[in-house]
Amino acid sequence: MTNKTNQQTPPHKIKPISAAVHQGQEVTSPTPKPRNKLTYVPSPLPPEGVARLPSILAFLNISKTSFLNGVREGRYPAGKLLSPRCRVWDVADIRALVAQLGGE
Template sequence: MQQHLELPTTGFLRLNQILQIIPIGKSTWWAGVKSGRFPKGVKLSVRTTVWKVEDIRSLIKTAGGEAISY
């Protein structure tokens, strides 16, 4: 069962939080980032990447309620 995630106004989201909103797999997300379909993340460390909430909101708005999938 998926929980509804309330997006904060500002800040950053980790990948597991994004995938609760956009139901796709990790590899699909990373392929979309590489192709430019999804926003690039911000590297906090070698193994930690986050995305700006504003970029994720924009992605959702641009999709206009369409299913984001491949």
């Protein structure tokens, strides 16, 4: 029969003791989970059709916040929802916006 008190704990299961634990405070520091997130890489605007937000932002060379504030204020066209998490903009509307603002 083995005595469990004589066995060593594997190094990956040892938790460090902080000063807060000694003072009676419980401290938890969650470790972030690794993310397996696929991101959308902006591509050039097609001659016609629709484009997603990263492509629009790269074409207009403005930040996401500036663009979405402009959409809310009515300065930029509102997109269309393809699904609950995917919004697209007509390329013709974006090109008309650039022509109106004096670019291109």
